[in-house]
Amino acid sequence: MLRFLATRVGLLIPTFIGVSLVxxxxxRLLPGDPILIFAGEHGITPERYHQVAMQxxxxxxxxxxxxxxxxxxxxxxxxxxxxxxxxxxxxFITLFPATxxxxxxxxxxxxxxxxxxxxxxxxKRGSVVDQGLMGTALVGYSMPVFWWALLLVIFFSGILHWTxxxxxxxxxxxxxxxxxxxxxxxxxxxxxxxxxxxxSHLILPTIVLGTIPLAVIARQTRSAMLxxxxxDYVRTAxxxxxxxxxxxxxxALRNALIPVITTIGLQVGMMMAGAILTETIFSWPGIGKxxxxxxxxxxxPVVQGGLILIAGIIMIVNLVVDLLYGLVNxxxxxx
Amino acid sequence: xxxxxxxxLTVTFDTASGPFKAVSGVDLSIEPNEIMAIVGESGSGKSVxxxxxxxxxxxxxxxxxxxxxxxxxxxxxMSSRARRRIIGREIAMIFQEPIASxxxxxxxxxxxxxxxxxxxxxxxxxxxxxxxxxxxxVGMPEPERRLSAFPHQLSGGMSQRVMIAMAxxxxxxxxxxxxxxxxxxxxxxxxxxxxxVALKNETxxxxxxxxxxxxxxxxxxxxxxxxxxxxxxxxxxxxxxxSAPHHPYTEALLRALPERAIGNxxxxxxxxxxxxxxxxxxxxFNPRCPxxxxxxxxxxxxxxxxxxxxxxxxxxxxxxxxxx
Ligand SMILES: Nc1ncnc2c1ncn2[C@@H]1O[C@H](COP(=O)(O)OP(=O)(O)OP(=O)(O)O)[C@@H](O)[C@H]1O
Ligand code: SF4
Ligand SMILES: [Mg+2]
Numbered sequence: 001m002l003r004f005l006a007t008r009v010g011l012l013i014p015t016f017i018g019v020s021l022v023x024x025x026x027x028r029l030l031p032g033d034p035i036l037i038f039a040g041e042h043g044i045t046p047e048r049y050h051q052v053a054m055q056x057x058x059x060x061x062x063x064x065x066x067x068x069x070x071x072x073x074x075x076x077x078x079x080x081x082x083x084x085x086x087x088x089x090x091x092f093i094t095l096f097p098a099t100x101x102x103x104x105x106x107x108x109x110x111x112x113x114x115x116x117x118x119x120x121x122x123x124k125r126g127s128v129v130d131q132g133l134m135g136t137a138l139v140g141y142s143m144p145v146f147w148w149a150l151l152l153v154i155f156f157s158g159i160l161h162w163t164x165x166x167x168x169x170x171x172x173x174x175x176x177x178x179x180x181x182x183x184x185x186x187x188x189x190x191x192x193x194x195x196x197x198x199x200s201h202l203i204l205p206t207i208v209l210g211t212i213p214l215a216v217i218a219r220q221t222r223s224a225m226l227x228x229x230x231x232d233y234v235r236t237a238x239x240x241x242x243x244x245x246x247x248x249x250x251x252a253l254r255n256a257l258i259p260v261i262t263t264i265g266l267q268v269g270m271m272m273a274g275a276i277l278t279e280t281i282f283s284w285p286g287i288g289k290x291x292x293x294x295x296x297x298x299x300x301p302v303v304q305g306g307l308i309l310i311a312g313i314i315m316i317v318n319l320v321v322d323l324l325y326g327l328v329n330x331x332x333x334x335x
Numbered sequence: 336x337x338x339x340x341x342x343x344l345t346v347t348f349d350t351a352s353g354p355f356k357a358v359s360g361v362d363l364s365i366e367p368n369e370i371m372a373i374v375g376e377s378g379s380g381k382s383v384x385x386x387x388x389x390x391x392x393x394x395x396x397x398x399x400x401x402x403x404x405x406x407x408x409x410x411x412x413m414s415s416r417a418r419r420r421i422i423g424r425e426i427a428m429i430f431q432e433p434i435a436s437x438x439x440x441x442x443x444x445x446x447x448x449x450x451x452x453x454x455x456x457x458x459x460x461x462x463x464x465x466x467x468x469x470x471x472x473v474g475m476p477e478p479e480r481r482l483s484a485f486p487h488q489l490s491g492g493m494s495q496r497v498m499i500a501m502a503x504x505x506x507x508x509x510x511x512x513x514x515x516x517x518x519x520x521x522x523x524x525x526x527x528x529x530x531x532v533a534l535k536n537e538t539x540x541x542x543x544x545x546x547x548x549x550x551x552x553x554x555x556x557x558x559x560x561x562x563x564x565x566x567x568x569x570x571x572x573x574x575x576x577x578s579a580p581h582h583p584y585t586e587a588l589l590r591a592l593p594e595r596a597i598g599n600x601x602x603x604x605x606x607x608x609x610x611x612x613x614x615x616x617x618x619x620f621n622p623r624c625p626x627x628x629x630x631x632x633x634x635x636x637x638x639x640x641x642x643x644x645x646x647x648x649x650x651x652x653x654x655x656x657x658x659x
Contacts, residue, residue, distance in 0.1 A: 232435035238391050240450050240501070241423025254440045330440060330485040 023307040078305035088305035097180025099286035106210035118221025141215035166283035213267035224256035265321025337364035372556035380565040427502035433495035437486035444482030469500040492523035579656035581646035
């Protein structure tokens with residue numbers, strides 16, 4: 001297990017260097033001179049242009065710029081936003097809880113519904129239930145996110161007036177962020193109705209962000225269960241006189257979860273991409289919206305630093321998933 | 336009263352190419368503390384028959400029987416809950432592939448303890464003690480330490496010992512062993528068989544032993560059932576079967592047995608067991624039978640009287656030596 005862990009951690013270093021290279025290089029391929037865009041319609045004098053370019057190091061060779069940047073990264077310096085002048089890392093840390101809260105809710109939603117749905121479909125293989133569930137999953141998987149979000153908003157916000165259209169909290173309530181997670185902060189604030197408001201703001205974004213992972217997890221759970229249900233040890237469990245619930249829910253599911261956990265991990269990674277769209281649709285003040293806004297503003301340092309930070313998060317998630325995989329699979333744990 | 340009584344057991348699989356009768360018209364009864372051997376080549380329906388008794392066949396199987404009773408209780412009509420109180424506790428089963436039969440995600444201790452938890456009212460501590468005792472009983476070295484082992488850390492022989500420990504944990508009255516040694520090394524095979532016979536003698540349980548190996552039958556069994564292509568072709572006491580087989584298939588199995596046997600496998604009889612789609616008309620054995628006649632190819636043979644081992648044959652062998 002230790003060796004397993006060591007190799008996984010060791011792999012992070014080249015991955016990280018690769019990611020930083022891509023982020024650094026890719027940004028430079030985008031059209032548009034950031035200094036000119038920043039200067040806006042008033043234009044900029046050649047002297048001032050030169051001064052700004054020096055300040056950001058744009059005048060030096062690209063490799064020098066890269067190594068300088070990499071060195072700063074290692075010191076935790078992700079640069080400064082051209083627009084707000086605040087450190088990229090600080091902005092990221094302020095906005096990340098919003099994204100994390102939404103992602104956690106979405107993945108919990110996807111797992112809580114997806115896994116049982118997959119198990120049920122596998123147990124009732126070929127029945128109307130199976131076909132219904134898998135048909136629904138396919139629809140959920142192929143539905144354009146934007147359109148799906150609009151449908152939900154029109155129905156639940158527009159027609160039923162059950163949920164708000166955007167944001168994280170009603171303007172009625174105001175409290176200082178403590179953890180950055182609305183669900184927790186609203187409770188800590190002690191204001192009546194604040195928690196309910198936080199929940200109601202979360203519902204639609206959670207559903208929108210969680211739909212694709214839900215569909216993927218349900219399908220993967222079903223196929224993993226189908227494979228496992230035919231195994232000899234499941235027959236042994238039946239031969240022991242165990243209840244069908246124990247046979248399926250303990251003996252079969254425990255084995256089926258091993259591949260499903262990998263799927264869940266991949267979906268968490270994909271969620272960062274999903275968050276960009278979902279946060280934009282619902283004006284959710286998180287990392288995704290921040291990145292999109294920064295791209296439009298040609299805020300290089302933010303896009304570059306943000307990409308690296310997001311990649312870092314995904315790498316950590318994958319590491320955790322690998323560890324979990326080792327923990328649930330005795331064949332890896334006790335090698 | 337027999338422990339297990341089965342009359343006219345038939346199992347039909349619903350397959351893509353139509354219904355397939357894997358077991359047809361099997362009768363058997365098992366008495367307390369006896370060893371009943373079930374022999375036959377691969378594909379003769381030995382496993383399917385016993386899985387039907389245990390209720391372990393997939394949904395694609397239709398099981399019918401005139402009677403299927405354990406200690407006089409009708410297992411066909413009882414609720415699945417009532418059935419689960421018999422399965423595992425009163426009738427236990429072990430399988431051909433011991434390594435695949437243990438759940439790779441749970442420790443040996445968990446898998447044995449779960450059985451005790453389901454069928455007994457033992458406390459946690461008592462279950463632990465009983466598990467250690469069971470592993471000792473099946474000859475597992477370092478039983479205490481083995482409880483926390485995972486199946487992939489065990490050899491095939493040790494896995495089968497764990498399966499046996501689990502199977503006998505609730506003192507079953509009948510243990511069904513489906514080719515328990517086929518997947519094991521030759522040296523281990525004898526050990527496992529000796530263990531099963533010793534446990535049978537110690538605990539007084541009955542043993543239904545499915546095997547390919549006529550040598551094993553001769554050494555261990557009290558009575559024998561010979562199956563061919565899903566049909567029960569002969570049923571006899573072991574001594575009678577070896578001295579005076581009544582069915583030509585039994586005779587062929589025995590004739591090829593002693594010196595010419597290759598390894599522990601059934602000796603080669605020319606031809607193969609017919610599968611789905613190529614079952615012949617008349618007697619199922621006729622394409623491979625040296626005594627086959629026009630009649631055999633056209634008319635399904637009847638069961639001969641019990642004195643002739645209920646041989647499913649028009650021309651039973653050794654009729655002068657019919658059992659008394
Ligand atoms: N689930 C199933 N669906 C369809 N046919 C099946 C199924 N299980 C078994 N059969 C068929 O039933 C027949 C009897 O199989 P069975 O496993 O009982 O043979 P066996 O006598 O135990 O052979 P072996 O010595 O190889 O274990 C075979 O032809 C097999 O292909
Ligand atoms: S009925 Fe005929 S073919 Fe069948 S076993 Fe008897 S003699 Fe052989
Ligand atoms: Mg078999």
